[in-house]
Amino acid sequence: MTRTARIRTRAVALPAAAVLLTAAAGCAGSSGGSAGAGGGNGHGGTLVIGATGKLPNPDTVIGGAGFEGKRLVSFQLYEGLTRYELLKDTDKPPVVTGALATDWQVAADARTWTFTLRKGVTFQDGTPFDADAVIFNLARYLDKKSPEYTDALGAAAAEYAGDIASYRKTDADHVELVTKDPNGHFPEDLAHVLIASPTAVRGTGSAHFSQHPVGTGPFSFVSQTEGQQIELAANKDYWRGAPKLDRLVIKALPDAAARTAALRSGGVNWIEYPNPDDIDSLKADGVQIATNSYDHLWYWILDTSKAPWNNPLVRKAANYAIDRKAIAEKLLHGTADPAYQTAPRATAAYDPAEDVYSYDPAKARQLLTEAGVPNGFSTSVTVPTGGSGNLLPVPIAEALQRDLAAVGIKVELRTTDWTTLIGAEAKGEVALGSDAVAQSTTLFQSEALLPLFLGSKSPFWTGHYANPQVDELLASSAANADQAARQAGYRTALSLVTQDAPWLFVVNDRNPRALSPKVQGLVQPQSWFLDLTTVWVR
Amino acid sequence: MTRFLLRRLLLAVPTLLGVTAVVFATVALVPGDPVAAFLGPGAPPEARRELTERLGLEQPLPVRYADWLGHALTGDLGTSISGQRPVADLLLPALGQTLTLTAAAFLLVLAGGVALGALGALRPRSAGGRISGALSALAVSAPQYSVALLLIAVFAVGLRWLPAGGTHDVFGDGGPIDLARHLILPAVAAALVPLGLTARVFRAALGGVLAGELADSLRARGLRPAAVLRHCVHNASPALLTIGGLQLAYLLEGVIFVETLFAWPGIGRLLYDALTARDLPLVQGGVLMVAVAFVGVNILVDAAHAVIDPRVRN
Numbered sequence: 001m002t003r004t005a006r007i008r009t010r011a012v013a014l015p016a017a018a019v020l021l022t023a024a025a026g027c028a029g030s031s032g033g034s035a036g037a038g039g040g041n042g043h044g045g046t047l048v049i050g051a052t053g054k055l056p057n058p059d060t061v062i063g064g065a066g067f068e069g070k071r072l073v074s075f076q077l078y079e080g081l082t083r084y085e086l087l088k089d090t091d092k093p094p095v096v097t098g099a100l101a102t103d104w105q106v107a108a109d110a111r112t113w114t115f116t117l118r119k120g121v122t123f124q125d126g127t128p129f130d131a132d133a134v135i136f137n138l139a140r141y142l143d144k145k146s147p148e149y150t151d152a153l154g155a156a157a158a159e160y161a162g163d164i165a166s167y168r169k170t171d172a173d174h175v176e177l178v179t180k181d182p183n184g185h186f187p188e189d190l191a192h193v194l195i196a197s198p199t200a201v202r203g204t205g206s207a208h209f210s211q212h213p214v215g216t217g218p219f220s221f222v223s224q225t226e227g228q229q230i231e232l233a234a235n236k237d238y239w240r241g242a243p244k245l246d247r248l249v250i251k252a253l254p255d256a257a258a259r260t261a262a263l264r265s266g267g268v269n270w271i272e273y274p275n276p277d278d279i280d281s282l283k284a285d286g287v288q289i290a291t292n293s294y295d296h297l298w299y300w301i302l303d304t305s306k307a308p309w310n311n312p313l314v315r316k317a318a319n320y321a322i323d324r325k326a327i328a329e330k331l332l333h334g335t336a337d338p339a340y341q342t343a344p345r346a347t348a349a350y351d352p353a354e355d356v357y358s359y360d361p362a363k364a365r366q367l368l369t370e371a372g373v374p375n376g377f378s379t380s381v382t383v384p385t386g387g388s389g390n391l392l393p394v395p396i397a398e399a400l401q402r403d404l405a406a407v408g409i410k411v412e413l414r415t416t417d418w419t420t421l422i423g424a425e426a427k428g429e430v431a432l433g434s435d436a437v438a439q440s441t442t443l444f445q446s447e448a449l450l451p452l453f454l455g456s457k458s459p460f461w462t463g464h465y466a467n468p469q470v471d472e473l474l475a476s477s478a479a480n481a482d483q484a485a486r487q488a489g490y491r492t493a494l495s496l497v498t499q500d501a502p503w504l505f506v507v508n509d510r511n512p513r514a515l516s517p518k519v520q521g522l523v524q525p526q527s528w529f530l531d532l533t534t535v536w537v538r
Numbered sequence: 539m540t541r542f543l544l545r546r547l548l549l550a551v552p553t554l555l556g557v558t559a560v561v562f563a564t565v566a567l568v569p570g571d572p573v574a575a576f577l578g579p580g581a582p583p584e585a586r587r588e589l590t591e592r593l594g595l596e597q598p599l600p601v602r603y604a605d606w607l608g609h610a611l612t613g614d615l616g617t618s619i620s621g622q623r624p625v626a627d628l629l630l631p632a633l634g635q636t637l638t639l640t641a642a643a644f645l646l647v648l649a650g651g652v653a654l655g656a657l658g659a660l661r662p663r664s665a666g667g668r669i670s671g672a673l674s675a676l677a678v679s680a681p682q683y684s685v686a687l688l689l690i691a692v693f694a695v696g697l698r699w700l701p702a703g704g705t706h707d708v709f710g711d712g713g714p715i716d717l718a719r720h721l722i723l724p725a726v727a728a729a730l731v732p733l734g735l736t737a738r739v740f741r742a743a744l745g746g747v748l749a750g751e752l753a754d755s756l757r758a759r760g761l762r763p764a765a766v767l768r769h770c771v772h773n774a775s776p777a778l779l780t781i782g783g784l785q786l787a788y789l790l791e792g793v794i795f796v797e798t799l800f801a802w803p804g805i806g807r808l809l810y811d812a813l814t815a816r817d818l819p820l821v822q823g824g825v826l827m828v829a830v831a832f833v834g835v836n837i838l839v840d841a842a843h844a845v846i847d848p849r850v851r852n
Contacts, residue, residue: 048708054811057622064576064620064815151592152622155577158585210623226631227803228704249708251801254811257687258703258799265694265702416569419816423570426586431569459583 042520043244045537050253050262050271053388055230058221059210060194061141061156066388067445067528068272070192072250073230075529078194078215081115081134082187086531087523090292093346093444094527096188100129100195100216106481110182111165117173121239123197124220131169136198138167138177140206148206160192160446182479184486185447192446218243218533228252244521244536260514263287269516269537276333276392279512286517291510292524293346297339298391298440300381300400300504305464308377309435315501317367319357322403327396328507336391336507342497344508346526347444349490354498357505364407376408380434387418389440391509397438400506425461437461440509442528450474450490454497465502469493542844543837550833557829558610558822562603565813565821572619572816593619606822615826616819620812625823628808633827635705636804639728639797640789642721646729647785651736652778658737659744660767670737677734682792686727686799693723703801724800728793732785736778743777744770776847783839787832 049072056062056069060078063069075083083099098104101115121129139146141157142164165180179186200214213221218240219232232248251268253259256275262268264285274282279289302309302318309315324338337345340355368374383397384390394415401411414432421439424431431437443453451474452458456466470493477489497503515522518538523531573590590596594605609616615625658670694702701707705720747753747770756766794806805824812820844850 046708059622062622064622066578150622151589152576155573155581155585155589159578159581162582162585225705225803226628227635227808228801229708251704251708252803253703253801254807255798255801258690258801261687261690261695261702262704262801265690265698267694267702267704267707417814419570419575419814420568423574423816426571426574 042538043536044246045518046247046249047245047270047519047532047535047537048249048251048268050251050259050268052254052256052259052272053252054254055224055227055250055252057210058213058224058230059206060137060153060196060213060215061160061192062152062210063156067442068388071529072272073232074194075217076219076232076248076532077213077217077221078196079217080191080193080195081117082191084191084525084527084529086525086527086529087534090523090525092526093295093348094525094529096191099191100134101190104187106186110184110479110481111179113177113179113186114170115175115177117175118239119173121216122237123200123214123216124235124237125197125200125214127197127199127214129195129216131172131175133195133198134175135167135169136201137195138164138193140196140201141193142167148201150206153206157193160189160448163189163448182481183448184477184479184481184483189446189448219245219248222247238533240533243533245532248532263514263516266516269519271514274512274514276331276335276512279333279335279514282514288515288517288519289512290515290522290524291335291512292526293337293344293508293510294526294528295344295347295442295444296389296440296509296511297342297344297443298336298389298396298438298506298509299339300436300438300506301461301463301465302502302504303430303435303463304502306435308371308373309379309463311371312501313367313371314373315504316357317364317371317407318404318409318504319501320360320367321364321407321409322400322504322506323359324506325359327399331395331399332391332507334510335512336509339505339508341505342443342494342503343491344443346508347490348487349444349494351491351495354495356498357501361403361407368407368409374408376410378410378412379436380412380414380432381436381438382414382416382421382430382432382434383438384418384421385415387421387439389442389509390418391440391507393438396506400504426459428459428461430461436463436504445528447478447486447490450478450493454493463502465497465500467496467500470496470500539841539844543841546837546840550837553833554826554829555607558607558826559603561825562606562818562822563599565816565818566599566602568816570816572818575815576620606819610822610826615823618812618817618820620815620817621820625819628820629805629823629827632803632805632808632824633831635802636790636793636797636806637831638717639721639724639793639802639804640786642725643728643732643789643793644782644786646725647733647736647789648782650729650733651740651782654733654737655740655778656744656771658741659748662745670741674734674737674741677730678738679734680730682727682731682795683799685730686724686796689723689727690799703799705802724793724796724802727800728789728796731792732788736781736785739781740774740778743774747773772846776843779839779843779846783835786835786839790831790835791828 051068051072053065053068056065056073058073063074079099081101082096084094085097086094100118102118104113104115106113140148141153141161163179163183164177166178168176170176197214201209204212218235218238220235222231222233224230229249229251234243234245236242253262259271260274260278263271302315304310328336328338340357343349384393397413404411414434416431421431452460454470456471473489473493477486480486520536521534523534573586618625618628621628654670654674658667661667690702693700700723701720706716753766753770756769794810797804797806809824
């Protein structure tokens, strides 16, 4: 039976957003989903965004400034064959829809994909988009013999394009891509494989393309002031219609106090991740605060190979001992939601019935008694002092330390910087040799990374967590091109993880951002990413 | 004089070698992997391994240092790992910004330090003298970070007289007046501590000379007060030069906080980002530039010293 699944505007399983370990810094979100900031039918203006991290290298996939750089710059300049639909149904995780491809089919082997390309699209430099452009870009990422290939491009593209075994043009409007393994989420992966104008790349060479980047996205490159700002202008010929804004300027403002000051003094009219402590006073000044959930989780990975965390009862006890609501509401001022399970709430794997770990210190004590440690124990955790998506890592860890101490679990907090922490994890180690690691991640960005966090064969340090059933479910789900089946598989796998409790589940971020009252038309999706085509400034 | 300068320049070579070697070793030995930081956790292990190899990061440390040094001597500072751009392309604009800010702050330090110091030395017991002492003590002890935030809160957010950060206004014309407006707050924040120190040192030096035998003998010869002061200032100026040179160097390396708070795209902020990403080539290039500037300032100060005080030349 040669079943060909025909997929059009395919909802991708899980959401879009992701903090991944190193990935981005910054955030997005809109209260309850839809327009966080005004509406109306105006247009024009200059949007100046104060970003939390440094500015990305604007050469396609290189970035180097995490998901924030991708969100604010790379995804505004370029598109892949697919994209996230970020303007509709913002009370749900975003679906993947066609961008430079209009639709696609996968053969029965679940590896051979044929993409029909969108007609009539031109790059910002006027070069027509066609199958040759797709092949040119894939060769630039994957073929070491391509004159435009560089080591950095190859390495950076590997995350999302590394699964492509072969690619060819079948005619002017079709390309065929074959993956190494059956890969059900391949269309979502391709939203990150950005397509640049072959004319522009050949003109500058890969070495200098970052100074003159050209894509098909809603905004085109104007200038970059090194270390300070990147300026973009509306692409009037954008195939989905010209964006409402005239200009988009991204400024690097890593200090939270400086970001807030810049917003208040009018130097910028939008800031990413305001300090949660400033939110009430910003609101009082008429600033709009937009938030929405995405697939973020702030958690501790417990070392399940050593006593006492090797006992599931102890891990569950810790999960009952912490007051997540207080952290979300008092410490983070409502910019996060309590996380009672593995699956972040803005994902298709989230099941309200799995919200099992309520705040119940009595139950925690009872479980510790059952586990044979009625008087508690001493342990340690390595906490990053900053890092993308980590919110206020040390104050959150201190709140947890207090709650755990109340049931007898005495935790020593050991702080280190984020690069040290993830550098050690990548080698399968824990920085400072603690019994746990505090961190955040966006679990479903992409689905291909789930085994990295939860799989028993992960090259990363995962607290030595191993559940063969979870491994099997993650592998079989990922290979399945049927979205509903894939989501159901993930839901089961993550509920198993919730029961095993290898982590201390703490909060799901709501990606707050603060906007001047003049900024209108923002639609804030359940995603890291943003569609800025509807935004304008009065 | 030429021999003096040559000797100082030759001495700078081992200094620069030492600084770059120590920084190279320190950054390389600090935990954290630049490739892991650049690629993120999603990168397949093979991609990480391959890039590590291509960047030569698995080579022994002395080999990597020698390699870097060889290229640096030919003017090639390498490619930034996190930015994937030539290091010089990132460093030069940042250095220009830092020098602009440092120069503005240093002007404030000199003008303010000399004025406050002289006021204190000439009329130590007057109200002005006391106020000058109090002001310089306040400047020295004011925590830079808090002062910077206070300046932003009052002059940028509250009064809206001056911008809160950056070098130019997105909505403005981008001319020199715009730049000057952006310079005021960060320059004041950066200048306060060195200004206070300079004032105190100059006050002590000038006060000492004014109370000493030189001043007495000049007065005994019947020189007018202005002439006495001129000679005394000349004799106190080596101290001013020394402290001024030190403060200039302090400003060069100390503007990191100020650059971060005021979103000033200088070398301090660039180095901070580079360190966070363990971007060794960029850190090395940045440190080399700061060290060159530091050593250069010191040589200039010594040369000026030698001009003023002939005894120093030998």
